[in-house]
Amino acid sequence: MTDTQAELHEYLKANNLNAIFVSIVEAILIDKPENPIGFMTKYLLDKFPEETKEYQIPEAAKPPNLVLAKGDNDEELSVTDDSDSGDTDATVTPSVEQPPIRKKRRESIFAEKINDEADFELKVIDKSQQNSERILQILENNLFFSHLDQDQMNQVVNAMFLVEKKEGDIIINQGDDGDNFYIIDTGSVEVFIKTVGSEEEAKLVKTCKAGDSFGELAIMYNSPRAASCIAKGDVRLWALDRVAFKVILMKTTRAQRETYRGFLSSAQVFSELNEYEILSIADALVEESFEDGVVICKQDEIGDKFYLIKDGKAICTQVGADGEERKVLELSSGAYFGEIALLTTKRRQATVTSQGNLKCLSMDRTTFNRVIETSHRLADILLKHIENYQTFHGGMI
Ligand SMILES: Nc1ncnc2c1ncn2[C@@H]1O[C@@H]2COP(=O)(O)O[C@H]2[C@H]1O
Numbered sequence: 001m002t003d004t005q006a007e008l009h010e011y012l013k014a015n016n017l018n019a020i021f022v023s024i025v026e027a028i029l030i031d032k033p034e035n036p037i038g039f040m041t042k043y044l045l046d047k048f049p050e051e052t053k054e055y056q057i058p059e060a061a062k063p064p065n066l067v068l069a070k071g072d073n074d075e076e077l078s079v080t081d082d083s084d085s086g087d088t089d090a091t092v093t094p095s096v097e098q099p100p101i102r103k104k105r106r107e108s109i110f111a112e113k114i115n116d117e118a119d120f121e122l123k124v125i126d127k128s129q130q131n132s133e134r135i136l137q138i139l140e141n142n143l144f145f146s147h148l149d150q151d152q153m154n155q156v157v158n159a160m161f162l163v164e165k166k167e168g169d170i171i172i173n174q175g176d177d178g179d180n181f182y183i184i185d186t187g188s189v190e191v192f193i194k195t196v197g198s199e200e201e202a203k204l205v206k207t208c209k210a211g212d213s214f215g216e217l218a219i220m221y222n223s224p225r226a227a228s229c230i231a232k233g234d235v236r237l238w239a240l241d242r243v244a245f246k247v248i249l250m251k252t253t254r255a256q257r258e259t260y261r262g263f264l265s266s267a268q269v270f271s272e273l274n275e276y277e278i279l280s281i282a283d284a285l286v287e288e289s290f291e292d293g294v295v296i297c298k299q300d301e302i303g304d305k306f307y308l309i310k311d312g313k314a315i316c317t318q319v320g321a322d323g324e325e326r327k328v329l330e331l332s333s334g335a336y337f338g339e340i341a342l343l344t345t346k347r348r349q350a351t352v353t354s355q356g357n358l359k360c361l362s363m364d365r366t367t368f369n370r371v372i373e374t375s376h377r378l379a380d381i382l383l384k385h386i387e388n389y390q391t392f393h394g395g396m397i
């Protein structure tokens with residue numbers, strides 16, 4: 001590359017322009033608007049309200065009934081998260097004569113159309129029956145795919161292509177644009193994060209092994225790669241390109257993460273976990289509701305689920321040697337229960353009953369074990385807390 005080319009490349013990278021251009025072209029190809037110039041203009045005004053502030057049309061100057069999307073309320077994953085929210089309401093700006101009219105909920109330009117699979121010819125990459133079965137086996141055991149139905153699973157299997165890397169090969173480079181998403185068939189991949197502008201060496205944050213996936217963030221959020229992923233020894237990977245990822249996976253996986261990310265980040269038990277660990281937990285949760293008075297865990301029974309309270313209250317009681325049942329704890333939103341039976345070989349140590357309507361997020365034993373595997377810190381936090389439970393006669397369990 002010449003100096004000038006390098007400078008231009010640096011400029012594009014520094015302003016995240018490649019990702020922006022790719023998203024605009026994708027959005028156009030998906031939507032096929034009659035007026036592509038108008039579409040691009042509106043796209044930029046909607047997605048970058050801050051940067052386009054000086055180009056936004058002032059309220060007073062808008063013609064009557066001009067439809068403008070408002071209120072992007074995405075919680076930011078990072079400063080470079082330029083994604084749109086599927087939860088955004090669109091309003092029709094009131095004209096002088098007309099009262100405000102609520103328009104149908106607007107989905108993001110991506111989420112709305114890119115999930116309309118009928119518009120796409122999904123790629124089918126030729127592979128042996130054995131390879132297809134192996135990919136399916138990985139998907140079925142990976143939390144990231146736990147909310148896909150069988151059709152979506154099959155589409156992922158069909159669209160994946162083989163990538164083989166050798167020791168030290170850079171599979172993903174921090175700061176680059178997102179091209180592919182990967183699952184590991186055999187071998188290991190080390191994930192390193194370097195703090196921008198710091199002299200410090202990149203820090204190893206995770207080692208992914210067979211069955212794990214990586215490379216979803218940059219594609220889901222149109223942001224630069226958050227980490228570098230490097231082959232540790234020979235690695236065999238299956239990759240999904242960004243368009244296939246968006247068509248098949250985006251809506252389900254992103255909706256799941258968006259729904260629970262805020263809640264999980266505010267729960268005390270997860271306060272020491274990093275954003276990435278929180279997102280991985282969000283992939284795993286299933287919502288369960290209980291009416292008043294339902295016994296969710298019964299003391300001395302074998303337990304197979306962990307619960308996090310989303311809304312409502314639960315009462316924990318214990319029966320002592322005298323046969324008396326007494327209340328030992330009251331739990332509310334953000335608290336959890338059911339961890340002892342999953343982390344130890346013990347049976348349920350208390351009975352947990354809903355008080356009023358109770359909404360929980362749960363994980364079964366297999367899912368819980370997978371989450372614990374990806375976040376050893378969470379296991380340490382939960383185990384440490386078990387020591388603090390008071391039994392009704394004042395002792396520790
Ligand atoms: N702690 C972490 N922070 C950010 N990314 C991580 C982390 N651990 C693993 N990763 C993966 O590393 C990938 C790098 O590319 P992406 O940003 O697309 O997606 C990222 C995640 O899939």
Ligand SMILES: Nc1ncnc2c1ncn2[C@@H]1O[C@@H]2COP(=O)(O)O[C@H]2[C@H]1O
Nearest residue numbers: 316337338339340341348349350389390
């Ligand atoms: N004093 C207590 N002793 C033990 N478990 C308790 C106590 N108070 C609340 N619990 C919760 O009640 C749950 C019952 O199921 P587990 O034993 O799996 O995990 C237990 C804890 O999460």
